[in-house]
Amino acid sequence: MLNYIWFGMMFIGVVVGIFTGNIDAVTAAAIDMAKVAVNLAIGLIGIMALWLGIMKIAEESGLIRLIAKGLRPITIRLFPDVPEDHPAIGSIVLNMSANILGLGNAATPLGLKAMEELQEINPDKDTATNAMCTFLAINTSSVQLILPATVVALMGATSSQIFITTLFATGMSTIAAITAVKFLEKRKQFIIHSGGNA
């Protein structure tokens, strides 16, 4: 899937670029974005280190396990393949809380920590598990209670009107995400054939 989309975007970019005369811009974008990607990743180092450090303390002191236990009734339905007191559940919950509260900076490191822990119980290291796909689908559906700061800045006084509509739309997209993963994970073209699927 990603193979075709990835290739398709570049292919369409080049073909359309030739016809519209934007081919120089396409070339420039390719080179530019390669640089942007590295800068983005490097820029993440500091904030990642900060949150992963704090997370380690939370883990050592048993906080993560406590949170995971408290929210088990919900998470067991979303991630039935993850063992009950696995630290991944704690990280997933913290990531979602950060997303709900609009703390994007904190959400990414927590999410990557969750992915690392999910990878530990993944029997096939280069293939995504059901739990990972569920986690990412919920993440990309953007569960949030607080409007992005940028939107508030742009909309000014109108932002409070947007609050309810955003809450509704984001709720719908989250429900859609969960429904979609639960439906798709059992489909022939996506199912994992070998071994267990944690």
Added chain:
Amino acid sequence: MIESFVQSVNQVSRYIIPLLLVGIPFYGLIFKKVKVYETFVVGAKDGFTIAIRIIPYLVAILVAIGMFRASGALDLLLSFLSPVLTFIGFPPENLPLALMRPLSGSGSLGLLTDLINQHGPDSLIAKIGATMFGSTETTFYVLAVYFGSVGIRKTRHALVAGLFADAVGVFSAVYICRFFFG
């Protein structure tokens, strides 16, 4: 009432990060006798390796998105789709944002800024745009970073589900705004 609720939620969110930064070590040090400084450093080390590990995935995704965007293919797609959209009550002005949103955070923020400047924050189009922006995510970026950080190359149904959720978010944004403000 909504206004004061939004205000207070935003107020609370200002304190969350500092409280977490001090509250977690407090709990560890005082209640559990965790060596907080040493533990922090051990955890923080991973920040570097993870950030470096996602670079190839980010380069792959962002280069493809950049080439697609620069070619003008989005405008071409827009001219094909706008008659259909008008028919189903989807303002064509909001389509570029809807298509850009899963691809690029900065690109879609640019489009949203443009929409609000052109139509004013009180317009239906701006409200739909802002709602869309808040209810969807940069799916391609999130997938590249999250899967990249653990070296997953076969992503199975994650992308389809993510894009489906975005589509539902986009359409919900249109119709809920039309219902409330239209």
